[in-house]
Amino acid sequence: MSAARIGVVDTMFSRADMGSLCVKTLKEYAPKPVEVLRRTVPGVKDLPVAAKKLLEEEKCEIVLALGMPGKEEIDKICAHEASQGIIHVQLLTNRHIIEVFVHEDEAKDGNDLAQLMKNRAEKHALNALDLLFNPASLIQRAGTGQRQGRENAVSLQLI
Amino acid sequence: MSAARIGVVDTMFSRADMGSLCVKTLKEYAPKPVEVLRRTVPGVKDLPVAAKKLLEEEKCEIVLALGMPGKEEIDKICAHEASQGIIHVQLLTNRHIIEVFVHEDEAKDGNDLAQLMKNRAEKHALNALDLLFNPASLIQRAGTGQRQGRENAVSLQLI
Amino acid sequence: MSAARIGVVDTMFSRADMGSLCVKTLKEYAPKPVEVLRRTVPGVKDLPVAAKKLLEEEKCEIVLALGMPGKEEIDKICAHEASQGIIHVQLLTNRHIIEVFVHEDEAKDGNDLAQLMKNRAEKHALNALDLLFNPASLIQRAGTGQRQGRENAVSLQLI
Amino acid sequence: MSAARIGVVDTMFSRADMGSLCVKTLKEYAPKPVEVLRRTVPGVKDLPVAAKKLLEEEKCEIVLALGMPGKEEIDKICAHEASQGIIHVQLLTNRHIIEVFVHEDEAKDGNDLAQLMKNRAEKHALNALDLLFNPASLIQRAGTGQRQGRENAVSLQLI
Amino acid sequence: MSAARIGVVDTMFSRADMGSLCVKTLKEYAPKPVEVLRRTVPGVKDLPVAAKKLLEEEKCEIVLALGMPGKEEIDKICAHEASQGIIHVQLLTNRHIIEVFVHEDEAKDGNDLAQLMKNRAEKHALNALDLLFNPASLIQRAGTGQRQGRENAVSLQLI
Numbered sequence: 001m002s003a004a005r006i007g008v009v010d011t012m013f014s015r016a017d018m019g020s021l022c023v024k025t026l027k028e029y030a031p032k033p034v035e036v037l038r039r040t041v042p043g044v045k046d047l048p049v050a051a052k053k054l055l056e057e058e059k060c061e062i063v064l065a066l067g068m069p070g071k072e073e074i075d076k077i078c079a080h081e082a083s084q085g086i087i088h089v090q091l092l093t094n095r096h097i098i099e100v101f102v103h104e105d106e107a108k109d110g111n112d113l114a115q116l117m118k119n120r121a122e123k124h125a126l127n128a129l130d131l132l133f134n135p136a137s138l139i140q141r142a143g144t145g146q147r148q149g150r151e152n153a154v155s156l157q158l159i
Numbered sequence: 160m161s162a163a164r165i166g167v168v169d170t171m172f173s174r175a176d177m178g179s180l181c182v183k184t185l186k187e188y189a190p191k192p193v194e195v196l197r198r199t200v201p202g203v204k205d206l207p208v209a210a211k212k213l214l215e216e217e218k219c220e221i222v223l224a225l226g227m228p229g230k231e232e233i234d235k236i237c238a239h240e241a242s243q244g245i246i247h248v249q250l251l252t253n254r255h256i257i258e259v260f261v262h263e264d265e266a267k268d269g270n271d272l273a274q275l276m277k278n279r280a281e282k283h284a285l286n287a288l289d290l291l292f293n294p295a296s297l298i299q300r301a302g303t304g305q306r307q308g309r310e311n312a313v314s315l316q317l318i
Numbered sequence: 319m320s321a322a323r324i325g326v327v328d329t330m331f332s333r334a335d336m337g338s339l340c341v342k343t344l345k346e347y348a349p350k351p352v353e354v355l356r357r358t359v360p361g362v363k364d365l366p367v368a369a370k371k372l373l374e375e376e377k378c379e380i381v382l383a384l385g386m387p388g389k390e391e392i393d394k395i396c397a398h399e400a401s402q403g404i405i406h407v408q409l410l411t412n413r414h415i416i417e418v419f420v421h422e423d424e425a426k427d428g429n430d431l432a433q434l435m436k437n438r439a440e441k442h443a444l445n446a447l448d449l450l451f452n453p454a455s456l457i458q459r460a461g462t463g464q465r466q467g468r469e470n471a472v473s474l475q476l477i
Numbered sequence: 478m479s480a481a482r483i484g485v486v487d488t489m490f491s492r493a494d495m496g497s498l499c500v501k502t503l504k505e506y507a508p509k510p511v512e513v514l515r516r517t518v519p520g521v522k523d524l525p526v527a528a529k530k531l532l533e534e535e536k537c538e539i540v541l542a543l544g545m546p547g548k549e550e551i552d553k554i555c556a557h558e559a560s561q562g563i564i565h566v567q568l569l570t571n572r573h574i575i576e577v578f579v580h581e582d583e584a585k586d587g588n589d590l591a592q593l594m595k596n597r598a599e600k601h602a603l604n605a606l607d608l609l610f611n612p613a614s615l616i617q618r619a620g621t622g623q624r625q626g627r628e629n630a631v632s633l634q635l636i
Numbered sequence: 637m638s639a640a641r642i643g644v645v646d647t648m649f650s651r652a653d654m655g656s657l658c659v660k661t662l663k664e665y666a667p668k669p670v671e672v673l674r675r676t677v678p679g680v681k682d683l684p685v686a687a688k689k690l691l692e693e694e695k696c697e698i699v700l701a702l703g704m705p706g707k708e709e710i711d712k713i714c715a716h717e718a719s720q721g722i723i724h725v726q727l728l729t730n731r732h733i734i735e736v737f738v739h740e741d742e743a744k745d746g747n748d749l750a751q752l753m754k755n756r757a758e759k760h761a762l763n764a765l766d767l768l769f770n771p772a773s774l775i776q777r778a779g780t781g782q783r784q785g786r787e788n789a790v791s792l793q794l795i
Contacts, residue, residue: 010778016792018778040774042763042782045735049726056730068779070789074739077716080236080253083204085723087244087664090208090725091251094215099204103233114792121794127201138199142169143176146201153229156175156273158280242363246403249367250410253374254403258363262392286360297358301328302335302386305360312388315334315432317439398554401522405562408526409569412533417522421551445519456517460487461494461545464519471547474493474591476598534696557713560681564721567685568728571692576681580710604678615676619646620704623678630706633652633750635757 003033004132007054007063013043014068016114018100022064025125031133044069044101045078048085053105055093062132063097064125068117071105079103096131100124102149120149162192163291166213166222172202173227175273177259177280181223184284190292203228203260204237207244212253221291222256223284227276230264238262255290259283261308279308321351322450325372331361332386334432336418339375340382341471343443347450362387362419363396366403374413380450381415382443386405386435389423397421414449418442420467480510481609484531484540489544490520493591495577495598500543502602508610521546521578522555525562532570539609541602545594546628548582556580573608579602579626597626639669640768643690643699649679650704652750654736658700661761667718667769680705680737681714685720691729698768699733700761704740704753705747715739732767738785756785 001152006026010019023036037058041050044067054060065086069079079101086097100121127148130137145153165185169178182195196217200209203226213219224245228238238260245256259280266272286307289296304312324344328337336400341354355376359368362385372378383404387397387398397419418439425431445466448455483503487496502512514535518527531537542563546556556578557626561575577598584590604625605612622630642662646655659672673694678687680703690696701722705715715737722733736757743749763784766773781789 012777012782014779015781015789016794019778021794040778048723052727053730081719083240088206091211091247094212096208110792114794118794141171142199143173145174145272146171153174156269158175158180158273158277242399246366250370253371290383300330301337301358302332304333305330312333315428317334317339317432317436329534361533401558405525409529409565412530457578459489461491463492464489471492474587476493476498476591522673560717564684567689571689605732618648619655619676620650623648629669630651635652635657635754
């Protein structure tokens with residue numbers, strides 16, 4: 001049987017190359033052979049159709065969609081439109097797309113931004129592998145306050 | 160005839176495990192044999208496609224989609240996008256998905272949050288059972304100010 | 319030929335039973351025999367799929383979708399999501415759904431709220447009958463500032 | 478060959494009858510014989526499906542969708558939902574719908590509102606005729622700051 | 637084999653003619669013969685269906701959708717609706733549409749606005765050519781903070 005195909009699509013707008021990092025992480029940690037396909041588009045609003053093409057035309061089984069929305073109000077709106085489109089693609093294809101967005105204003109400076117982008121991209125690449133190869137492992141972490149890129153939240157017992 | 164299938168999907172982002180509680184409640188109170196399928200995804204924006212797969216690929220008749228959106232503005236937007244997707248899935252499948260979202264800032268502290276999550280998850284698990292097995296029972300509670308997780312609202316007469 | 323089928327769907331969240339009032343009004347004022355089908359769901363976000371099922375599975379020709387969104391910001395967002403879904407259902411079915419939403423904060427107190435709900439539900443039940451049986455009668459009221467539930471607005475001449 | 482069919486749909490909520498004005502303008506200025514079909518619905522959220530029915534069931538080639546959203550915040554949201562629906566219908570039918578919305582608070586008083594509604598409705602009726610019978614004429618006005626209902630904006634050279 | 641078809645659609649509302657500039661840039665820089673089809677519509681909300689018709693009826697392989705949303709709140713909402721529609725068209729056609737929107741209030745005066753519109757339209761015309769004829773070249777610029785119309789952002793290393 002052939003290797004599972006995983007798509008990675010990122011943007012030229014982003015201030016750091018999360019795409020290459022995701023490709024590297026996927027290849028390093030995949031429990032089975034994978035083929036990783038990479039695409040780059042201008043900005044986050046171009047991600048939905050690029051992801052759809054990876055799923056439909058390139059037969060990827062899952063896609064990571066990476067973006068770094070800027071600080072302006074208009075950037076927030078673009079990110080919202082992109083997210084709606086990314087959800088829509090998933091419903092049209094019955095496949096998961098892991099959205100990895102780091103908002104520029106989540107970070108206090110350039111260093112912090114780079115750290116956050118690195119951390120979130122790596123963690124979500126691992127999530128994508130788990131969703132694809134070991135979905136039951138996610139159930140074991142259900143409701144545990146997982147945060148990709150920052151410290152996890154405190155988890156609570158429901159008694 | 161085989162048991163009705165009910166799907167439960169929740170997130171790793173959530174600070175408490177509403178998924179296990181729902182599974183337990185469904186099994187305990189179902190008036191007929193049910194088979195409960197559980198899935199977990201990273202965050203609320205991953206819920207729509209997971210619910211759709213439970214309905215279409217796993218032949219569930221109804222799904223509970225559980226999430227705990229955080230306090231930040233961006234969390235509110237994610238929840239909104241997830242909700243739009245969840246409604247969209249229902250229209251594509253002609254099946255109900257009961258969205259059980261507890262916003263972290265609805266609660267005044269961790270204890271209150273846990274209480275609210277427990278209460279809302281249990282009440283909506285019962286609602287799902289009613290929608291599936293006894294829909295007429297909901298008509299008897301129409302317009303009665305039902306609130307899942309808090310005290311019911313005062314109901315009014317239309318004369 | 320069989321009686322026209324009209325659907326009515328409302329919520330348990332609402333603080334008054336607009337559903338029963340609509341059913342009564344439809345039966346009392348229909349110029350021809352009608353069959354009215356009633357459904358109740360937990361909240362406004364459950365209305366779209368319930369309306370779609372009434373149109374597609376129960377062959378209703380028109381549906382009234384009744385809701386009373388609460389005062390909180392989150393309630394406003396739920397109502398917005400529900401409204402988008404209700405429009406979507408109409409486009410998927412080529413049938414009208416008359417949305418009858420009374421926002422809790424439109425009213426100054428419980429009495430006023432009950433009055434508004436009663437008035438709007440009755441007026442829109444009549445609108446639904448007109449759309450179904452006498453659509454030309456609506457053209458005669460075009461641009462006349464009709465308000466369901468409050469006094470009509472002042473209408474203007476375009477010369 | 479039969480006359481082109483043009484649809485006009487407006488609302489009872491609007492404070493002036495832009496529908497009749499559009500019908501008159503279309504008939505007066507059409508360069509070829511046209512058949513104009515008129516529909517009226519309660520409010521702007523009922524426009525999308527009414528426009529779709531005119532395009533699909535009545536074989537209209539283009540539709541004018543007329544509305545006058547009120548001053549309240551909820552009216553703005555209704556207009557937004559209606560506009561999203563109107564765009565969706567166009568994508569489902571591959572036909573243009575010219576949305577002619579006059580927001581009540583664009584005008585300083587009733588006279589100004591009536592003037593604005595008249596002007597915008599007439600201008601957009603002419604735009605609809607151009608889109609249908611002479612689309613190249615719009616290219617000649619590209620980037621010229623056309624405003625329907627108010628004075629045009631100052632246009633700029635790109636050198 | 638016949639020349640690739642590229643669509644350009646712009647608006648009469650815009651205060652400068654980005655459409656002609658795009659047509660000129662595409663013809664000048666295309667590495668292979670291209671056929672450019674031009675359309676103009678009234679405003680940004682008319683762009684989605686016009687782009688869809690260029691893709692489906694005119695067999696364009698990519699479209700540039702140009703608009704200049706005004707300064708008012710309502711203009712922002714129109715731009716948002718247009719953007720959602722443009723993303724939707726891409727998902728329905730599996731083709732890229734490069735949205736080139738310049739918000740009037742991004743610029744400090746008319747000169748600045750003209751400069752910005754020229755720069756962004758030209759840069760995105762080149763992006764469209766790269767997406768069509770040389771998509772791998774975009775990967776080389778992934779995460780480099782590309783800004784069309786203004787200076788690029790500072791890019792960061794992920795170590």
